[in-house]
Amino acid sequence: MIKVGVVGGTGYTGVELLRLLSRHPQVELVAITSRGEAGMAVSDMFPSLRGRVGLKFVTPQDAALDKCDAVFFATPNGIAMQQAAGLVAAGVRVIDLAADFRISDIAEWEKWYGMTHAAPDLVAEAVYGLPETSREQIRTARVLANPGCYPTSVQLGFLPLVEAGVVDLAHLIADAKSGVSGAGRKAEVPTLFSESADSFKAYGVSGHRHLPEIRQGLTRFAGQPVGLTFVPHLTPMIRGIHATLYARLTKDVDLQALYEQRFAGEPFVDVMPQGSHPETRSVRASNMCRIAVHRPQGGDTVVVLSVIDNLVKGAAGQAVQNLNIMFGIEESTALDIVPVSP
Amino acid sequence: MIKVGVVGGTGYTGVELLRLLSRHPQVELVAITSRGEAGMAVSDMFPSLRGRVGLKFVTPQDAALDKCDAVFFATPNGIAMQQAAGLVAAGVRVIDLAADFRISDIAEWEKWYGMTHAAPDLVAEAVYGLPETSREQIRTARVLANPGCYPTSVQLGFLPLVEAGVVDLAHLIADAKSGVSGAGRKAEVPTLFSESADSFKAYGVSGHRHLPEIRQGLTRFAGQPVGLTFVPHLTPMIRGIHATLYARLTKDVDLQALYEQRFAGEPFVDVMPQGSHPETRSVRASNMCRIAVHRPQGGDTVVVLSVIDNLVKGAAGQAVQNLNIMFGIEESTALDIVPVSP
């Protein structure tokens, strides 16, 4: 059994991790921390976990995290970078669901996140945990940077086009729509039901923290700098991201074959038949990413539709997938969830 | 392996059955029928099942249902009663998710369902499949009448009070609220998104088909006739039923203890701590029923809150629970689902 700790178990990525880990046959949950809720039974805060998770929240000090085999950080940005070094030194493998280790360029990270980075050396060794591109490095990672939700959907959607070098890399467009849970479980007015239900809006058009993360990934795939316009939107649903991607074709290519070949054998990427329109509910509560590729009117603009559940493949599920890879377990363990639809 | 057929796999109870059965380690799905969609891959209609269910819909004639060990009817009312006798004669055990075998009084059934019953003799032997009250009879049932969604939530909620005889049985009130999936996957104007979102209404106040089913159950629990006012409502959510039950106490009793004792050991009924308000999302996609019991201001009115997922404990999940009981399998097989929340 892998002894696992979860730091920051009171947000949506935290409770989603617990949903998945509580059914993981090779994981023993040993501690879930929360400064604010220490002493409270986890299932009192999340009744969906009644009978599934018997632990109480403990303070980080009481958690004995250094006795764990792996620790997940489901915390706000800036926490994992404070604690990771100590854990790594104790032989604990760290999986950060926040952004602390995602951006290699420290200056760029500090610009977007407005903090001084506490562990630049760990950033240098951290592995960006997108299994479809980095499975080998993930196996041995001591610090794993779990990708963001938008970046997962956008990078997987663009991956075949950018790797193959068949599109204008200077003018990629990602128009992405997220369910409200992507904003987290913080008490804030804009994500109140009465503010975000029955309405739709863009946000962060002038700049969103996931822009540099996506750009970094696409640049790696391309082996050269890319230009990206990224417009996130808030849509009145709880879970799900739908990324609609636009690129200008520079070479004629069988797009359907390109996508099917690139993702052949991937357990969590489903290239749908030509002409498909994946719905976010088709992946709800599951770790799947479904992708369809279109070329409207046979023109030179390619349109890619990529959907994930932001809390699963976009966060907790991908983190468990990474845990499985890191510990040499069958990759889909505890992730064999049939999407919940309707 | 239990060979299983599903008749009528294109509705919500059908696709939910497939979600559950596709992960059942002791079930082999051998046929899913649909007159209208024969020849179509099941996963083309329900992309959430891509990679999970490889079958195509077949016509009932091509399904060789008499070679199955068990056949589920996820059909409109009036279909199972036509086909059950032949299957039973062939040694197939029948689980009907519709209403054909739920009401013992044939005349009452015909009044509410507006049809002549085709198999009154099977009604006589059919077992009403509420495991919490009839587990023993279920084991040997040849024809199992799977309870309706409202009846499941209301009967479980009232059960301890009515069995114990501590309330005025002549004036029970069930104010029940259902998500829209309870109305099925039929193309009808009132359940369009634009008709039922962001609005709330009662319906069927003068009489709803689940009234006689609930009254029959409560009468059995009480051993005497009961009077029930049942008001169903449509609430703008996909899944879930919240039943709010009112009864007049006629004896002083420790309500919390009464409920906890009655449901001790039940795998799918969770009596919540005193003062709780269960949310429907706390059981979403799972087979759980969560119940809380209140006595406001210490008066003589008891208020019971009972929530289920109408498609799981209110339909497909309870049907699988019944299958497990009927075939001597561990009762929660394939039902070990952690509720999806948020």
Add this chain to the structure above:
Amino acid sequence: MIKVGVVGGTGYTGVELLRLLSRHPQVELVAITSRGEAGMAVSDMFPSLRGRVGLKFVTPQDAALDKCDAVFFATPNGIAMQQAAGLVAAGVRVIDLAADFRISDIAEWEKWYGMTHAAPDLVAEAVYGLPETSREQIRTARVLANPGCYPTSVQLGFLPLVEAGVVDLAHLIADAKSGVSGAGRKAEVPTLFSESADSFKAYGVSGHRHLPEIRQGLTRFAGQPVGLTFVPHLTPMIRGIHATLYARLTKDVDLQALYEQRFAGEPFVDVMPQGSHPETRSVRASNMCRIAVHRPQGGDTVVVLSVIDNLVKGAAGQAVQNLNIMFGIEESTALDIVPVSP
């Protein structure tokens, strides 16, 4: 022109007041106060008011409210009671949308609201502003207590039965369902979209602040004490209250006629035809209350369905209706809104 000030314009009742008052031909909006947002244009906070409301928020001190003819308090509980006496002394008529003047029994108010009341003498003279029962007193009110949202829907629904004395007054039941805007525009976790969408729950079963307000009203109608069980629920929609009311008939009576006669001539109460099920969307954004009365299976339980828009007839609309009555204006001025449906 009536000079009007609004204290506390940043919540939902505040913005709804502005929506209505901005189209009122006899009202001049002179000041909208907000301590926290002073200096900000109202339409920067509420873009729906762009081009409609040109004012900026001002501090209460800068508002010169004592120069107004009428001042609305759209504030949290406990504010109006601090400021009303000064305004009344200056000849300003006060309309409080919060609860400060709703409960005549000061001790009862202090128990439920957890504060010491600052102006018990004004409570004594305040008029409870339900036009359908108190139109005459409203005309001359100096301090008007605008009813709560649940209390409006429940009192109007029970009014004919209780006035006529045809039901068991000791055991009234109000099962009420509210849209999430009823909880206000406060940053709190339980009313986040991801917490309250696609789910349904009861709350406050052991006691809710609207219980004493409703009980006081019903007691006045009856001329004797009443017993009431009140269970509020949260339903995933923005606006609307649906109250489902249950009472035991003690006299045989033509319920439809009783309701039609009681509300004949009322501009904002619509008694629907026998057998109707009013939907909350049928009153969305309007000041209407629609009511239907049922007697299921001809038994002795009467079921009343009463729907309002909680922000209009349940708050700002009723406040404008009261303003119109107080200033001798045609009662429906600025309230001639056709409900928005779908």
Add this chain to the structure above:
Amino acid sequence: MIKVGVVGGTGYTGVELLRLLSRHPQVELVAITSRGEAGMAVSDMFPSLRGRVGLKFVTPQDAALDKCDAVFFATPNGIAMQQAAGLVAAGVRVIDLAADFRISDIAEWEKWYGMTHAAPDLVAEAVYGLPETSREQIRTARVLANPGCYPTSVQLGFLPLVEAGVVDLAHLIADAKSGVSGAGRKAEVPTLFSESADSFKAYGVSGHRHLPEIRQGLTRFAGQPVGLTFVPHLTPMIRGIHATLYARLTKDVDLQALYEQRFAGEPFVDVMPQGSHPETRSVRASNMCRIAVHRPQGGDTVVVLSVIDNLVKGAAGQAVQNLNIMFGIEESTALDIVPVSP
């Protein structure tokens, strides 16, 4: 008073027309037709209109439409083209909310709509009713083609850029998101609540009927052919369209000034301040279009955000605006609606 008839009053554009026209001080509603519902009171089908619209549905034959001054067609495509000639001959001015007269190129229309056009000559004289570009022609129109919902939001959003010739016209992208009411009030499975709530999808990526309409408009603005990729999406809300538009800048220009100048004086287009993100709810139930223009990171990609209520500015409201222009009435008559938010 202008005598007005409405053909096809049972869909969403029909009931929305009635909401608006019932408050129009210079309109007398004389007939609302419906083949299927003739004899039924309009307010029995739409309780929101109780007390507002006293008419019953009549058959087209009984409607005496040729005695009207204006007739609106709120019908499926292909109806108005059958009846318009007769009405025009009788001196009636026709406003078609469907697509029959929107596309000048008959062959193109027939290709996309799959019908032979019954009145090509009327197409030739019909005026495309986008007031912001064609106010003068609208004044004298005998047949007015009311624009589609997507086309209104996309054309208004692109208009200043395309007219000014400052973008690459060959590669415009419109990523548009619509509420479900855009699909109409037809009983169909994909727009059931349980199918479209809490999910998001693209549709019609290979080709949507609004593509040729938008392309025709943009071509007119540009004075030369344009290339457009148009991807519509379904978002789980009732009303609203959010168009996110992308274009490559070919000249440096003050975008904010360009937009403000182009729409100066327009009563129903609101250019928001720099950096804004208009929400669809900020125009809910109103005839406003709100637009914001962005240039992310100062690059050469311009992003325009354009929101409307699809049933108002995208259908019935624009039709009333056109009626007002055609009959020389103040353009915003009956359209002075403050958006309903929250």
